[in-house]
Structures are given as structure tokens and as C-alpha cells.
Amino acid sequence: MHSTTLVFLLGLVASSLVQALPHSPFHHHRRSLMKKDGNQKSVFAHHMVGNTYPYTPTDWLNDITEAHAAGIDAFALNVGSDEWQPGQVAAAYAAAQQSGTGFKLFLSFDMSVLPCGSPDNAGALRNYITQYANHPNQFKYNGRTFASTFAGDTCQFGQDSVVDGWKTQFTQHPDVLNAGGVTFVPAFFSDPATFGGLSGAVHGMFNWNGGWPVQLTAQSAQNDLNSLGDSLTSLLSQTVESVISALAKFVGATDTDTQYHNALQALSSDDGAPIYMSSVSPWFFTHYGADTYNKNWIYYSGSHLYPTRWDNIMQNRDLFDLVEICTWNDFGESHYIGPIRGAQPNSQAWVDGFDHTSWLAMTGYFAAGYKTGAYPAVTQDTLHLWARPHPAGASAPDPVGKPDNFQLDQDVLWAVVFATAPGSVTLYTADSAQQTFQVQAGVNKLQMPLTPGGYMRGVLERDGQTVIDLRPDGYTFDANPQTYNYNAFTAFASANATSN
Numbered sequence: 001m002h003s004t005t006l007v008f009l010l011g012l013v014a015s016s017l018v019q020a021l022p023h024s025p026f027h028h029h030r031r032s033l034m035k036k037d038g039n040q041k042s043v044f045a046h047h048m049v050g051n052t053y054p055y056t057p058t059d060w061l062n063d064i065t066e067a068h069a070a071g072i073d074a075f076a077l078n079v080g081s082d083e084w085q086p087g088q089v090a091a092a093y094a095a096a097q098q099s100g101t102g103f104k105l106f107l108s109f110d111m112s113v114l115p116c117g118s119p120d121n122a123g124a125l126r127n128y129i130t131q132y133a134n135h136p137n138q139f140k141y142n143g144r145t146f147a148s149t150f151a152g153d154t155c156q157f158g159q160d161s162v163v164d165g166w167k168t169q170f171t172q173h174p175d176v177l178n179a180g181g182v183t184f185v186p187a188f189f190s191d192p193a194t195f196g197g198l199s200g201a202v203h204g205m206f207n208w209n210g211g212w213p214v215q216l217t218a219q220s221a222q223n224d225l226n227s228l229g230d231s232l233t234s235l236l237s238q239t240v241e242s243v244i245s246a247l248a249k250f251v252g253a254t255d256t257d258t259q260y261h262n263a264l265q266a267l268s269s270d271d272g273a274p275i276y277m278s279s280v281s282p283w284f285f286t287h288y289g290a291d292t293y294n295k296n297w298i299y300y301s302g303s304h305l306y307p308t309r310w311d312n313i314m315q316n317r318d319l320f321d322l323v324e325i326c327t328w329n330d331f332g333e334s335h336y337i338g339p340i341r342g343a344q345p346n347s348q349a350w351v352d353g354f355d356h357t358s359w360l361a362m363t364g365y366f367a368a369g370y371k372t373g374a375y376p377a378v379t380q381d382t383l384h385l386w387a388r389p390h391p392a393g394a395s396a397p398d399p400v401g402k403p404d405n406f407q408l409d410q411d412v413l414w415a416v417v418f419a420t421a422p423g424s425v426t427l428y429t430a431d432s433a434q435q436t437f438q439v440q441a442g443v444n445k446l447q448m449p450l451t452p453g454g455y456m457r458g459v460l461e462r463d464g465q466t467v468i469d470l471r472p473d474g475y476t477f478d479a480n481p482q483t484y485n486y487n488a489f490t491a492f493a494s495a496n497a498t499s500n
Contacts, residue, residue, distance in 0.1 A: 003301030007151075008396065009205070010462070012468055014252060015383050016433070023066065025128060025385055031279070037320070038443075039141050039142065040371065040427075041317070041320070041321065041323075041371050042073040042074065042139075042371070043071060043072050043073050043322075043323050043324075043325065043363075043367040043370065043371065044072065044073060044074045044075065044076045044106075044322065044323070044324040044325065044329070045072045045074075045075055045325040045327065045328040045337070046076045046078055046108065046138075046140075046279075046324055046325065046326050046327040046328060047063070047075040047076060047078060047092075047327070047328045047329060047330075048078050048225055048329050048330050049078055049080070049085050049088050049089060049092075050078065050080050050082060050085065050110075050345070051329050051331065051341075051342045051343050051344065051345065052088045052329075052342045052343070053082075053084060053088075053342070053343045054342055054343055055088055055091065055298065055341075055342055056093065057091055057095055057098075059341055060074075060088075060091050060092050060094075060095035060096075060401060061095040061098060061099055062339075062341075063075070063095075063328070063329075063338060063341075064092075064095055064096055064099045064101065064103045065099055065101065065334060066338065066339070066360070067103065067338070068099070068103045068198055068326065069073070069364070070323070070360050070361070070363040070364045070367070071363060071364035071365075071367030071368055071371075072103075072363065072367065073104060073139075074104035074105055074106060074139045075092065075103075075104075075105050075106075075328065076104065076106060076107075076148055076324055077089055077092060077105055077106065077108060078108045078150060079107060079108070079109060079110060079114075079128070079221055080110045080114060081114050081115070081394040082112050083225060086128075089107070089447050092278045093105055093107055093132060093135050093137055093138075096137035096138060097135070101338045102137075103137060103257070104137055104138065104139035105132075105135075105137055105138065105139060105145045106138065106139040106147055106148065106149040107125075107128045107129070107132070107147050107148070108150060108315045108393060109125055109128075109149045109152065110145070110148060110150045110151070110391070111148070111150060111155055112150060113494050114151065115436030116154075116156070116157055116165070117156070117158060118157060118158045118364070119158050119169055121157055122157040122165070122169035122170055122173070123175075123296050125170060126169075126170065126173060126175045128147075129145050129147060129175075129176050129179060130175055130176070130178075130179040132194055132375070133145045133179040133180050134144070134179075136182075136459050138226040140183070140481055141183040141185075141275065141322075142183050142203075142271050142272075142308055143180070143181075143342050144180055144181040144182050144183045145179070145181070145183070146182075146183045146185070147182050147183070147184050147185075148184075148186055148187065148206055148277070148324075149186035149187055149188070149206075150187050150189065150208065151166075151188070151189060152166075152186050152188060153186075153188035153189055153190040154185075157169040157170075161199075162201070163197060163199075163201045164201075164202065165201075165355055166184070166201040166202065167200045167201040167208050167418075168196075168365055170182070170184065170201075171200070171201055171202070171203075172200065173186050175218075177223055179210050180297070181306075181370040182277070183204075183292055184201075184202050184203050185201050185202065185203060185204040185205060185206050185275050185277050185322070186202060186205065186206060187205075187207070187208040187343070188205065188207040189208070189209075190258070192205075192259050192262075192263035192264075193263060194365055195260075195263045195264050195266060195267050196263070196266025196267055196268075198267060199267050199268040199269070200215060200268075202267070203267075203269055203271075203274060204264060204267070204274045204275025204276055204277060204321070205259060205260055205264055205267075205274070205275075205276065205277070206235050206277040206278070206279070206324065207260045207276075207277070207278040207279060208279055208326065208491070209237045209256070209258055209279070209446070210254075210256055210257055210260075210278040210280075211277045211278075211279035211280050211281030211309060211326050211335075212281055212284050212299035212300075212301070213233050213250035213251055213252075213253065213299065213300050213305075214299055215250070216250045216299075216300050216408065217404075217405050217408075218404075218405045218406075218407040218408055221407075221408060227241045234469070236377050248445040250421040251300070251303040251304075251305055251308050251309075252305060252308035252309035252310075252311065252312040252313075253301070253312065253441045254312050254313070254316050254319065256274070257278050257316065257319050257320070258316075258319065260276060260278070261276045261319050264276055272470070275321045275322065276319065276320060276321050276322075277320075277321060277322035277323070277324055278313070278319075278320055278322075278323060278324070279323070279324050279325070279326045280306065280309045280310055280313060280323055280324075280325055280326070281305070281306070281309070281325065281326040281327070281335045282301065282305060282306035282335060282356065282359045282488075283301040283305070283334050283335050283356075283487070283488050284299035284301055284305075284333055284334060284335050285297075285301075285333070285334040285350065285403060285486040285487050286299060286332055286334065286347075286403070286483075287299045287347075287349070287350055287400055287402065287403060287484060287485070287486075288332070288346070288400070288480045289399065289400040289413065290452075292346060293332075293334055295332075295333075295402045295487070296400055296401065296403045296404060296488050297404035297405055298403050298404070298406060298409065299405070300403050300405070300408040300409070301488070302409065302410050302412060302414070304406075304416065304445045304447075305357050306362070307362065307416055307443065307445065308445075310366035310369075310370070311366075313370055314366070314369050314370055314375070317370055317373065321499040325337060325363070326424060329341075329342065331344045331345065331347045331351045331475075332344070332345040332346075332347040333355075334347075334350065334351070334486075334487045334488070335445065336351075336356050337356050337357070337359040337360040337363065338356075338357070338360060339355070339357055340352070340354075340355065340356075340362075344429065345380070349483055349485070350483075350485045350486075350487045351487065353489075353492070354389075354485075354487045354488065354489050354490075355476055355489070356488070356490050357490070357492075358384045358385070358386060358387075358490035358491055359490060360383070360386075361382070361420070361496070362382075362384060362416065362492075365378075365418065365443070370459055375442075375443075377440060378418045378419060378420050378441065379420065379444065380418070380420065380495060381417075381418065381419055381420050381423075381460060381467050381468060381494065381495040382417070382418040382468075382492060382493070382494040383415065383416075383417050383418075383425070383458045383459050383460055383468045383470050383492060383494075383497070384415065384416040384417075384418075384490070384491075385413060385414070385415050385456050385457075385470060385490065385491050385492070386413075386489060386490040386491070386493040387412065387414065387450055387475070387477065387488065387489060388411070388477075388485070388486055388488060388489075389475070389476070389477065389478055389481065389485050389487070389489060390477065390478045390479065390480075390481040390484075390485065391411050391450075391477070391479060392406055392407065392408075392409035392411055392486075393406075393407075393476075394409070394479060394480065394484075396480075396481045396482055396483055396484050397482060398481075398482070398484045400483075400484065401484070402484055403484065403486055406486060408483075409486060411426060411449060411477075412448065412449060412450060413429055413447060413449075413450050413456050414445075414446075414447050415427055415446040415447065415458055416443060416444065416445055416446070417439050417442065417443070417444040417446065417458075417460060418442075418443055419439050419441055419442065419443075419444060420441060420463060421436075421441050422438070422439065422440050422441060422462070423435065423439055423460055423461055423462035423463075423467065424436055424438055424439065424457065424460075424461050424462075425437050425439050425446060425460050425461075426458070426459045426461070427446060427448045427456075427457070427458050428454075428455070428457035428458070428459075428471075429448060429454040429455065429457075430451035430453070430455065431440050432453035433448075433449075433451045433454060435448045439460075449464070450458050450477045451477060452474065452477055452478075452479035453477065453478075453479055454476070455471065455475060455476060455477070456471070456472065456477075456489075456491070457469075457470065457471035457476055458470050458471075460495075467495050468493050468494070469493075469496055470491060470492070470493040472491035473487075474489070
């Protein structure tokens with residue numbers, strides 16, 4: 001099957017789903033927020049300290065107040081090896097205290113760049129723990145300083161094994177114990193079947209890749225279609241509900257969460273059940289050539305990935321002790337929800353002009369639902385729109401080339417409507433391309449095909465009155481791009497409020 005056929009078939013799936021998908025708040029029985037000795041379900045955002053080189057204290061204060069307002073409880077400060085980063089970590093803790101919000105912070109050691117071959121390397125990590133253990137804005141779990149990582153599953157710190165390295169040089173080292181101890185929940189990229197062997201070294205695990213359908217690739221999708229006998233008739237004979245179900249298997253799915261959670265039961269701990277933390281993310285696109293980081297791929301981020309993943313977390317919230325948003329400001333991989341500020345890792349070509357704060361604005365609703373066990377009532381009408389800037393199959397004179405798995409992308413305008421009452425929403429992608437949907441009170445997911453050369457616009461009406469009319473500046477669906485950009489342009493507007 002040719003890739004163009006794959007794009008066509010996926011487009012048919014998309015067109016069969018161009019219907020309003022009303023989604024009223026889940027009404028779960030309210031469960032206890034508490035786990036073990038008083039820990040609450042919490043929501044974090046992964047913050048790349050490496051992108052904060054030009055930050056002032058005001059920048060940190062703005063990040064913290066904006067995150068707090070969106071229902072985020074703490075930043076996971078991703079720290080690397082740059083000599084200036086400890087100073088920015090100190091500025092973050094100072095700003096958190098200054099904010100008066102009670103916002104928390106914790107260290108997430110980036111072991112993809114931090115050295116871990118000697119005991120001295122572990123000492124650098126311990127210094128962070130001992131320095132901030134008694135800070136009023138340090139996030140704690142089970143009464144101990146909380147810490148995480150990105151990677152680190154091969155680190156031995158000069159010891160005989162990974163377990164001995166992390167156990168003797170970090171979690172059970174006297175320096176750490178004398179500072180009150182650490183609750184360590186790293187993102188190790190190792191087989192979950194090995195988690196039980198980490199007893200004594202870790203207290204849980206962070207499923208970094210849980211936020212994206214990383215197993216869904218152009219090849220796997222092609223194989224799935226081949227399994228239908230390469231038959232278009234077979235695909236179209238499925239009901240809309242079965243197609244939705246098939247997509248749900250990938251988009252926001254909790255299969256790996258269950259795998260992690262079950263594997264962690266083999267991890268022995270002296271303070272109760274092991275801790276499971278997973279991720280939620282809105283997007284993924286990175287576009288570095290072989291002459292730089294050599295990273296050029298997408299993870300499929302359509303089908304309303306961000307709200308859908310949140311919904312699936314909500315439906316299975318007993319699995320999730322903690323949830324981390326990936327990320328606040330990782331511009332290079334396009335999954336930021338915070339404002340574009342600070343430095344960029346040479347990602348300006350696909351980030352500048354592509355605001356993502358629409359996703360930040362909807363985060364508070366989902367975070368509140370996850371933390372309390374029931375989604376809050378929608379008290380303000382809000383319309384969110386997002387889309388890519390050019391067709392998935394477009395050709396551009398870009399020496400880096402198309403990203404891997406670009407064939408998965410659908411040329412669709414995605415919309416989410418937070419409605420206080422029933423109404424109608426008309427989506428436009430050109431003057432001659434529009435569709436009207438009836439929406440219900442609550443959260444409604446809508447979509448329609450994009451139009452080459454067109455724009456994005458959404459109009460919410462109720463009782464014959466226009467409630468919201470959002471047509472953001474700066475967006476065109478360009479049929480002939482000069483460079484490849486599979487990032488998302490987002491925009492939102494609330495009733496009686498200025499659009500963003």
C-alpha cells in the first residue's frame with residue numbers, strides 16, 4: 001500500500017468523524033483524594049530549565065502564577081549540565097515563595113546529559129536535594145523530598161549495577177537521609193518487567209511516553225489496514241462508533257499505564273504501594289537535521305489528543321497517583337503549553353508565531369476533574385481552535401525533509417467548545433467551507449477538513465445571538481510551504497473576553 005493511499009484512508013476515517021462529539025463532564029462517584037499518609041493527586045508540568053538562560057525573576061514569577069491559575073501544582077524542573085542552571089533553579093524557588101500561591105517545585109534530573117559514571121556525579125544530584133529539602137515550596141511525597149528524572153536507567157555512579165548506583169549514591173545515601181530522605185520516581189526507559197528489580201533504589205516510576213501514541217507509526221497503521229485485506233470496503237463497512245473505538249485504542253489510550261502500574265506491584269517499598277506517575281501531552285513535532293540534533297519526526301497528535309488523554313486519565317484515575325504535563329516549555333519538540341518566552345534550542349523556525357496557550361487555558365478544567373474526581377461545571381463559554389499550517393503531504397524546498405510518520409497526520413481543524421448551555425457552533429476553513437454543529441452544555445469536540453489557502457474560524461451562537469466569533473490573525477493553511485512545519489497553531493476566545 002502506498003503512503004498516499006494511507007493518507008487517503010486515514011482522511012476517510014477523519015471525514016467519517018466530522019461530527020460533533022458532545023462530551024458532558026464525567027460524573028464519577030467522588031473518591032478520596034488521599035493516598036498513603038496524606039498525599040493528594042497532583043498535576044505537574046515539565047519545565048526545561050535549559051530554555052531559561054535569559055530568564056529574569058519576573059519571568060519565573062509569571063510562569064508560576066500562570067501555571068498555578070491553570071490548576072498546575074508544581075513544576076518538574078528539568079536540570080542539565082550547564083553551569084548556569086543552578087542559578088536559575090534558585091531563582092525559580094525564590095519566585096515560588098514570592099508568589100504566595102503555595103506553588104511547588106521539584107528536581108527532574110536530565111540524565112541524558114548529566115554524567116553518572118562516578119560517585120562525584122551522584123554528589124551533584126544530592127546537593128540539589130539537600131539544598132532545597134527544607135524550602136517551603138519543595139514538593140514532598142510521603143513526607144520526603146520528591147525527585148524524578150528523564151532517563152537514567154543505565155547510570156551506575158561507579159557501582160556494580162544500576163540498582164546499587166542509585167541506591168547507595170542517591171536514595172539511601174547518608175547525605176540524603178540526613179536531609180529527610182527522598183521519594184524517587186524516575187522516568188527510566190527500561191522494560192517494565194524489570195521494575196521489581198529496582199526495589200530499594202526507586203519508589204515508583206514515571207511513564208514519560210504515556211502522553212503520546214508512540215506505538216502508532218506510518219508502518220503500523222499500514223499493517224493495520226493490510227490486516228483488513230487491503231479492502232476499502234472493509235474499512236467503510238465499520239460503524240462510526242467502531243472507528244472511534246479503533247482510534248481510541250491509540251489516542252489517549254491507557255494501555256501502557258496499566259502495564260506500568262501492574263509491573264510496579266513487584267516493587268517492594270517500606271511505605272506502601274509504589275507510586276505511578278504518567279504523562280499527558282498535546283502534541284509532538286521536532287525538526288532537526290543531521291547537522292544538529294538529527295531529530296525529525298512526529299507522534300500522531302490528532303483526534304483531540306490533549307483533552308482525550310485527560311478524559312481517559314479521568315476514567316481510570318485510580319491508576320494515576322500523579323500526572324505530569326509534557327511540557328511547559330519544550331519548544332524543540334512542540335509540546336509546550338506555556339507562553340513562548342526565554343530561549344529556544346534553535347526551534348524558532350517551527351515555534352515562533354505558534355502560540356499554545358489555548359491548551360494551557362483548558363488545563364484547569366481537566367486538572368480539577370482529575371484531582372477531585374468530578375469535572376467542574378462549565379461557567380464560561382470558551383472556544384478553542386488548532387491546526388497545522390500546511391497539508392501533511394505538501395512538498396517544500398526544505399533540506400531537512402518531511403518528518404518521519406508525517407503520513408499519519410490529518411488535514412483537520414480541531415475544535416473544543418466549553419459550553420455553559422446548548423447552542424450551535426459553525427466552523428469555517430474558508431469563505432466557501434463551513435459546517436454547523438449542535439453543542440450541548442459541557443465539553444464538545446468538533447472537527448472539519450482544512451481548506452488549502454484558507455483560515456480558521458469558529459462562531460458560537462445561542463438563542464439567535466453570537467456568543468463568540470473567533471477568527472485568529474496569523475493563520476493560513478498554506479498549500480505551498482517553504483519549510484516543513486507540523487507544529488500546531490492554537491487560538492481560543494471566551495465569551496465577553498479578548499481572544500488569544
